[in-house]
Amino acid sequence: MATLTRKDAYADFPVKKVSLYFVVLGLISLSIGTLFGPFQALNYANLNLYPWLQKLLPFIKSYYQGLTLHGVLNAIVFTQLFAQGALLYLQSKEMKMLPLMGVAWAAWWLDLVGLVLAAIPLLTNDATVLYTFYPPLKGHPLFYIGAALIIVSSLVSVFLSVELWYRWKKQNPGKPTPLVSYMSVATWMMWGVAAIGLVVEAVVLLIPWSLGLLKGVDPLLSRTLFWWTGHPIVYFWLLPAYVVWYGLLPQRAGGKLISDPLARLVFLAFLIFSSPVGFHHQFADPGIDPFWKLVHTVLTMMVAVPSLITAFSIAASLEIGARARGGRGVLGWITKLPWDDPIVLASTLGAIAFIAGGAGGIVNASFTLDYVVHNTTWIPGHFHLPVATAVTLTHFGLAAVLIPHLTGKPLVSPGLFRAGIVLWFTGMMTMAIGMHTMGLLGVPRRAWISNIAPNLEGIYGHTALWMVLNGIAGTILLIAATLILYVLFATLLQKKRLSPEELPELEFAEAISGPEGRRSVKVMDRLFFWWAMALVIVLIVYMPTLIRIWSTFVSAPGYRLW
Amino acid sequence: MDKHVIEAYERGWMLFSLAMILIFLVFIGYTLSGYAFYVPDAARRIDPTTVRTGGFPKPHVEEVAPGKYQAYVIGQAFAWLPGEMHFKVGDEVTFFVTSPDVQHGFYIHGTNINVQVIPGEVAKVKTTFKRPGEYLVICNEYCGIGHQNMIGKIVVEE
Numbered sequence: 001m002a003t004l005t006r007k008d009a010y011a012d013f014p015v016k017k018v019s020l021y022f023v024v025l026g027l028i029s030l031s032i033g034t035l036f037g038p039f040q041a042l043n044y045a046n047l048n049l050y051p052w053l054q055k056l057l058p059f060i061k062s063y064y065q066g067l068t069l070h071g072v073l074n075a076i077v078f079t080q081l082f083a084q085g086a087l088l089y090l091q092s093k094e095m096k097m098l099p100l101m102g103v104a105w106a107a108w109w110l111d112l113v114g115l116v117l118a119a120i121p122l123l124t125n126d127a128t129v130l131y132t133f134y135p136p137l138k139g140h141p142l143f144y145i146g147a148a149l150i151i152v153s154s155l156v157s158v159f160l161s162v163e164l165w166y167r168w169k170k171q172n173p174g175k176p177t178p179l180v181s182y183m184s185v186a187t188w189m190m191w192g193v194a195a196i197g198l199v200v201e202a203v204v205l206l207i208p209w210s211l212g213l214l215k216g217v218d219p220l221l222s223r224t225l226f227w228w229t230g231h232p233i234v235y236f237w238l239l240p241a242y243v244v245w246y247g248l249l250p251q252r253a254g255g256k257l258i259s260d261p262l263a264r265l266v267f268l269a270f271l272i273f274s275s276p277v278g279f280h281h282q283f284a285d286p287g288i289d290p291f292w293k294l295v296h297t298v299l300t301m302m303v304a305v306p307s308l309i310t311a312f313s314i315a316a317s318l319e320i321g322a323r324a325r326g327g328r329g330v331l332g333w334i335t336k337l338p339w340d341d342p343i344v345l346a347s348t349l350g351a352i353a354f355i356a357g358g359a360g361g362i363v364n365a366s367f368t369l370d371y372v373v374h375n376t377t378w379i380p381g382h383f384h385l386p387v388a389t390a391v392t393l394t395h396f397g398l399a400a401v402l403i404p405h406l407t408g409k410p411l412v413s414p415g416l417f418r419a420g421i422v423l424w425f426t427g428m429m430t431m432a433i434g435m436h437t438m439g440l441l442g443v444p445r446r447a448w449i450s451n452i453a454p455n456l457e458g459i460y461g462h463t464a465l466w467m468v469l470n471g472i473a474g475t476i477l478l479i480a481a482t483l484i485l486y487v488l489f490a491t492l493l494q495k496k497r498l499s500p501e502e503l504p505e506l507e508f509a510e511a512i513s514g515p516e517g518r519r520s521v522k523v524m525d526r527l528f529f530w531w532a533m534a535l536v537i538v539l540i541v542y543m544p545t546l547i548r549i550w551s552t553f554v555s556a557p558g559y560r561l562w
Numbered sequence: 563m564d565k566h567v568i569e570a571y572e573r574g575w576m577l578f579s580l581a582m583i584l585i586f587l588v589f590i591g592y593t594l595s596g597y598a599f600y601v602p603d604a605a606r607r608i609d610p611t612t613v614r615t616g617g618f619p620k621p622h623v624e625e626v627a628p629g630k631y632q633a634y635v636i637g638q639a640f641a642w643l644p645g646e647m648h649f650k651v652g653d654e655v656t657f658f659v660t661s662p663d664v665q666h667g668f669y670i671h672g673t674n675i676n677v678q679v680i681p682g683e684v685a686k687v688k689t690t691f692k693r694p695g696e697y698l699v700i701c702n703e704y705c706g707i708g709h710q711n712m713i714g715k716i717v718v719e720e
Contacts, residue, residue: 219681223665258572284676285680290594298587301587304579308579362586366589371675375676444701446704447702447704447709448709561707
């Protein structure tokens with residue numbers, strides 16, 4: 001890290017440094033979490049490489065421990081840290097103002113301390129509870145405390161973004177919030193409402209219980225609080241990628257965003273409709289009234305609309321860019337996109353994967369269809385498209401531009417990077433086909449099937465063909481991850497720096513239809529009001545169920561069964 | 563491209579999106595009203611520490627009327643009790659499923675019976691077996707180191 005900390009490099013705009021630290025800590029988490037991915041994929045190819053991995057890393061005891069590390073580090077830590085770094089920087093840059101720098105650094109330190117505390121029991125196999133950590137499986141208290149600190153850090157980021165926006169509004173009375181900042185503030189406000197469930201679960205139930213202060217916890221109550229946060233957390237992962245797609249991608253592609261107010265409407269819809277949808281993860285749960293499950297179904301379907309609008313906006317913006325570069329024909333313009341630009345390549349491939357991911361998501365959210373796929377490999381097959389492909393690829397693309405922009409160091413081996421991106425996309429799509437199909441054929445998710453008891457061997461034999469796809473995908477993804485992470489870390493650790501005039505600029509996209517003089521933009525700009533509405537709606541759809549479960553609290557003692 | 567052309571396409575796409583979502587919702591409502599017998603109900607809440615000591619019936623299958631059965635099933639680390647159940651084609655079976663320890667998933671392979679088994683809840687779900695054969699009962703929620711081996715069996719005879 002020594003080369004990162006040259007004191008004067010960030011003096012012109014110190015938010016650069018803290019943003020870089022968030023992004024780099026996120027990439028470090030991802031490097032460790034991703035290491036286990038291929039082993040998971042190979043498990044679903046009926047190849048148990050864990051005994052071999054154990055010789056290399058003796059502290060790894062099982063597939064389930066690897067899976068816990070994979071889920072926690074990739075899905076929870078990497079995504080959050082990237083959001084904290086990228087959104088903070090983009091909003092500050094657009095507003096040309098500094099956030100409260102001391103608070104920003106406090107958030108980073110909270111992340112680091114939380115990550116280290118949670119990592120200890122994860123690595124010693126004392127918290128092999130997967131990233132959903134459903135009680136009564138009971139992990140070491142340090143895991144819950146570390147995870148809680150990471151959530152607290154994310155709430156500090158909510159404060160940072162809103163405070164910066166509020167200060168800007170005071171200094172710019174009557175002006176509409178600039179678009180990227182609007183998207184950033186709406187994302188953080190959404191997360192502020194979404195996180196309440198997990199905060200209550202951790203602080204009121206899990207931490208006291210793991211410390212022995214509570215005899216038992218109510219498993220259904222915990223599950224319900226978990227999914228209060230557990231679905232909108234997906235939008236918390238996704239929206240920073242949308243910020244890149246709306247705010248940067250059109251300009252990188254050589255064109256313009258089609259409509260600024262429409263982009264705002266999309267983020268406003270996410271602010272309001274992201275959270276009251278968690279029961280679509282609990283269709284199979286007894287103890288939740290089907291009426292409320294149906295209400296959540298309707299609201300979940302509504303959240304699909306802003307994503308459908310996004311698909312249109314992004315495709316139209318890319319087409320405008322490509323035609324401006326001389327592209328012709330109904331689809332021929334696609335060849336004129338600047339595919340060598342990391343953001344264009346990675347975001348576009350990510351967005352393509354997201355189309356399939358979104359379609360699958362509508363299946364999962366369909367009340368009566370979900371039972372076909374619930375807790376089968378369809379589910380990880382599904383979420384690797386939006387999260388591990390759309391979001392992660394977009395973050396990779398952004399990192400390849402942002403790291404040189406922040407540090408002044410040129411991207412090492414851009415060709416290798418592009419190869420890594422294409423391979424990552426190929427590997428994930430291949431795996432998605434394998435896992436979706438195996439799910440439809442009834443193979444359970446998160447099961448160490450390559451280590452099944454001898455008397456059960458062959459029960460998933462009917463999926464052998466699709467298992468082959470997982471094996472191929474795991475191998476491709478190992479190569480892809482190696483290439484991408486090599487390029488990003490080699491870029492960070494090199495001594496070479498660009499001269500000021502070579503420094504890559506990061507420009508925000510212009511819109512064909514701007515925000516000026518639009519009444520709708522003024523109404524949408526009242527973000528405190530919309531934030532309060534989001535909170536009211538989530539309380540309406542959750543409180544009847546939560547109060548009913550709480551009033552018949554079941555005290556389940558904890559178990560360590562791994 | 564002309565701004566007004568884009569805006570017209572944009573409005574069309576938004577209408578299409580909304581219409582599609584509405585049609586999906588109508589289908590969901592239709593299946594709920596007629597076919598979705600497999601949506602689990604909660605029979606009651608239960609103290610999970612009493613499941614093995616009389617709070618829940620001993621795992622068994624009983625015939626409550628000709629061709630109608632009730633099955634009391636416990637999912638525990640790492641087995642289903644009873645481990646094997648026998649029915650005839652056309653039997654209507656109501657399963658009552660609970661757990662004395664951690665969460666499990668009661669999934670009858672090849673059917674839509676897919677229930678989260680949560681300590682503290684007795685889940686109730688009804689089905690009629692239409693095809694003869696051996697159905698695996700697969701635990702599809704992570705429950706610990708032996709999760710992959712938590713497999714039971716239902717045999718449906720002609």
